[in-house]
Amino acid sequence: MMKAITTRNYGSPSVLQAEEVPDTVPKDDELLIQVHAASLNQANLVLLKGKPFLARFAYGVLKPKHKIPGSDMSGVVKAAGKQVTRFKPGDEVYADLSNYGFGSLAEYVAVPEKALAMKPANLSHLQAAAVPLASLTALQALRDAVHLQPGQRIMIYGSSGGVGTFAVQIAKAFGATVTAVCSKKHMENMKILGADHILDYETVNLTKYYGSFDAILAINGYQPLSVYKKLLNKNGVYVMVGGSVTQMFEAMLLGSLSALGSRKKLGNFLKKHNTEDLAELTSLIEAGKIRPLVDRVFPFQEFKEAFTYLDQHHAYGKVVIKMSN
Structure with missing residues (x-):
């Protein structure tokens, strides 16, 4: 037993x-x-x-x-x-x-x-x-759904949880400029992880950042899909991997509809098991580029x-x- x-x-x-x-x-x-x-x-x-x-x-x-x-x-x-x-x-x-x-x-x-x-x-x-699960979600979302490239600007909304802390580090390892959105108590931690800009979700005026991002990874917290769309530049990509039930259904049911008439892409992403990806993450960890x-x-x-x-x-x-x- x-x-x-x-x-x-x-x-x-x-x-x-x-x-x-x-x-x-x-x-x-x-x-x-x-x-x-x-x-x-x-x-x-x-x-x-x-x-x-x-x-x-x-x-x-x-x-x-x-x-x-x-x-x-x-x-x-x-x-x-x-x-x-x-x-x-x-x-x-x-x-x-x-x-x-x-x-x-x-x-x-x-x-x-x-x-x-x-x-x-x-x-x-x-x-x-x-x-495993959190880092695989972050890696696959950034690489396979966002197609994040060096020099791109990405907002990670809800950056202090399991997926978010990996996403900040992996995005930096990919050479992106990272804006992390989190609670005030975690802002200093985001700086330690390498985020280039850190915003307090309770006080930030998001209208100042309309059109600023090549990509948005939404994990925790909630903003209307219309707000995320405005934050993207004309070719931007929004991907939802977590958050509220409302946010999940908006991304699944309304993402494609909301993107009509623009070159923006809005949708959600689900992790797929892949041992090769876990081995890749092992290499990044052993190289000191990311840490749990x-x-x-x-x-x-x-x-x-x-x-x-x-x-x-x-x-x-x-x-x-x-x-x-």
Whole structure:
């Protein structure tokens, strides 16, 4: 038996339980990973609460399809299936399991070989667990949706969370000029991450910046789609990767319509699992170009507090749960 955090019903963090569940057994193409740390994302709250309701069509209409939640993890290979060729027991690895049944909030998890990458050598497990989903979202949105180029000007709206802190660093690594929009308490942190300009979302007069940006990455917070469109230059690109339900549906349903009659592009983006991209991020981390930011670490027994903290506070970076020593 192994310890795991489980959820059998949608609701607040109070529905989460610590249970002893049967040991997981890896298939021939899987590895058994002892999870040292797992991090939480906003997506964990969607899967916990079952809101917005549309998410339930993918993850279970009446109750969660996946009993053990959690996607981001860092740990050590304990055993490998006979078809595995790239990893061996003792290897330190990390992964985003959102495409592979979740399950990172457990003592052990069976993971397909194609989901794993070697953990960055210069990170602890606590730091590495903060990387996968958020950094993949930021990298793919900037590279594949925004098509960010050196010298371009980008606004990152909602820059202080998990995706935002990676997006600021990756945009700078791409050679862009970055304007970060965040709360006043995080403005100094944005400067440390390399943002060229930092705006307080509570006091900024956005009309001063109409037509100023080649690209906008909207993550947290909310502005009407019409405002984002005015902030773009004539060939600008707006991409939504997070934020409120209203912002999500505006981007999905009205983005193309709002861009009619102009050369601007407005839409949303969803991360795709790609181990090669995770390996690319490992290289950037080991080269010192980007780093994960951990807001708070919670011990396993305080998992409900970890979810509550993520839900109620504007975390700077990631919230991590320490699963084992």
